[in-house]
Amino acid sequence: MVGDLIINPLDDNYGMPNSDEVKPYHKLLNNNPVLTGLFDWQIENTRTYCPELALAFSVASMASLISGRWSYKGTLTSNLYIAVLAPTSVGKTQTMDLFSKILQDSGDENRIGADNFKSEGGMSKEVAENAAKTFMLDELGFLIARIMSPKASQTDTQIQRAILKMFTAFNSGYSPEAKSANSDNNKNNSVIKNACPSIFGVSTPDVFWSAFSSREAGTGFLNRMVVIEAKTIGKRKEPKNSPMPINVGEFVSSIYMRFNTVESGRLFISNDCKTLIDGVNVDKLFQSVTKIEEDLILSDDKYGCVYARLAELTKRVAIVFQVTSNINSTHIEYDNAQAAYDFVRFCLDYSYNSAVNSIKDSNIERLQGEVIKAIDEIKSDKSGNAQNYDGVTGKWIRERMLKRKSSINNDKESDAALTKMCRNGHIYRMEIKKDLGKQTYYYVKPDFLNEFEDVFKSHGYKLRNTINFE
Structure with missing residues (x-):
């Protein structure tokens, strides 16, 4: 009988990785205390050990929190489009909840955007409200398939344009799709300044890669994405419901104290944007990355384009690594720039190999x-x-x-x-x-x-x- 069953409580650490198992991922995060703290927190609070999901969460959440508040030489900020490819039931929903909690605790709940894109106008309205809006999207692969399809509707084509343009709009601004000349809404089409939205999307690998052909791979959508696939899926376990790590909480509180204003009740996006410049030899490192990018693009006429933003993405991630290691930074230090390159290269190499093996034109x-x-x-x-x-x-x-x-x-x-x-x-x-x-x-x-x-x-x-x- 059911009532006679004896349920043996699981060991508190059942399904949890040991220290040796997480070392490679901590290294990819440059052993940064804030980022590794986030990594460990995600693992503790989901039902499955999936280090790649924790890795993506750690970088994406801080990239979103910092976006628009620190820039590299005033030209770009830390907003990222991150896609996590994983099977179902690995803790994607729980991870998004943790992501939301970080933004809420920072006092910037307004930074959390919709969970789907229904129109370019809707997306533009949200980014106009908060230039660093973060969109957490389930089933990202289906969205990409819809907006990248040769048979995409005008609405979907406009969404694609918005996603592509807003990624690089921090310095130049974003102009929403123009209405008709006689439209009363035309007055609302002013340029959105300092637009720097982030995307944190999840999908299964098959759905994601089936959305692309080699033609779509070269449109610029894929090279804007930092794609991480879950290769390690652990045993099912019980979430620990542990609180945010102290050092992460202190960092989030510091963001709140720096950018919260009594007058607006919201955090500044760019009014007080801090500028980071190159530390010792960092300019040379970035020059080397640019040369590597050029060589990789030329190495494959079909899919070399995956690497077309290697240098730019490295700089964006370097902002994250630098600010989370020292919130008072004025320079990007060499070790953080190198670690950012290693992280981005890890992701883009996966994207390239998967594009070669998974994208089929017929x-x-x-x-x-x-x-x-x-x-x-x-x-x-x-x-x-x-x-x-x-x-x-x-x-x-x-x-x-x-x-x-x-x-x-x-x-x-x-x-x-x-x-x-x-x-x-x-x-x-x-x-x-x-x-x-x-x-x-x-x-x-x-x-x-x-x-x-x-x-x-x-x-x-x-x-x-x-x-x-x-």
């Missing part, structure tokens, strides 16, 4: 990607009975198993995708047959063809390389 390319993914994810048969192999992880897969694990079937597009892969040498289609038995087909990665042949020949099979799909 259904045939999508199917080809599914073939490789199926081979990489097939679980090896350990029985030792070769003719029963469904496949070997990362090496080869049986045709019937491929059709079970992908969209590959007997249609013309599937045949075209497989034929193209075989003719380009990306995979081999191997027929195996024993005496008068029925033939079976496998798809084999080139590097493992000899191993495949040895395994099946040792079991008495005859092998034939074929690209015939009839």
Whole structure:
């Protein structure tokens, strides 16, 4: 009976990482006490250990809090568009609640924006109200798919324009979409000064990357994003409901004391914006980053554009690292600039590799990607009975198993995708047959063809390389 069940309370640290597990992430945060404190706080207060989500939260929350209050040489501030790619039920909602609490405790609840973009006008109205508005968006991938679609409505096209333009509008201002010449609303289309909104969005990887083609990757949307994917998903655990770390609370309180005004009841956005300049040798570091950016762009005509804002994003994150390490800073110190580069490069390298492997311009390319993914994810048969192999992880897969694990079937597009892969040498289609038995087909990665042949020949099979799909 249910009443007879004995519930054993979990260890308080069940599902929590040990110190060695979090060290690489603390290092990416330059072992900054405020940022690592936020990282640990997020982990304690969510149901799943997901360090990449905690990493994104730490930087995004402080970037939002600082945005418009500190700038780099008066030209740009710390607003970021951060996308976290993770499966469901890893604590995304709880993380957004923690994000909101930081802004509320800073006295700037007005900085929290809507959780969806319905129109350019609505977004512009919110940013006009608070130039550093932060939009926390669930299912960001669906929004991107909608506004980036070749069939996007005029409303969605205007939203795309607003998101792109506002990212760099801190120094230049943002002009909302013009109304008709006779519109009474035309008077409301004045330039929004110091616009510096932030986006903290979450999505699943498949939904996010399916929203892009190589054409969209080059529009400037992707290179504005700092994309972090959850690679580590821990065990389910109980949130500790721990209070904000003392050092984080002190930093947030300092922001409140510096920028709160009795007259307005709101915090200044840019009226008292502090300017940071280069510390010793920081200008040389940023010059080197700019050269690296140029080289990376030229290295790949199709997806090198992912790195087009490497230097700019490095400067934005450097503001975050510097101010959270010393709120009285007047210069960006070298170690914070270097750490900012390391963090941004970590994220953009992921974006680039995922763009190359996940963005498909046609259904045939999508199917080809599914073939490789199926081979990489097939679980090896350990029985030792070769003719029963469904496949070997990362090496080869049986045709019937491929059709079970992908969209590959007997249609013309599937045949075209497989034929193209075989003719380009990306995979081999191997027929195996024993005496008068029925033939079976496998798809084999080139590097493992000899191993495949040895395994099946040792079991008495005859092998034939074929690209015939009839």
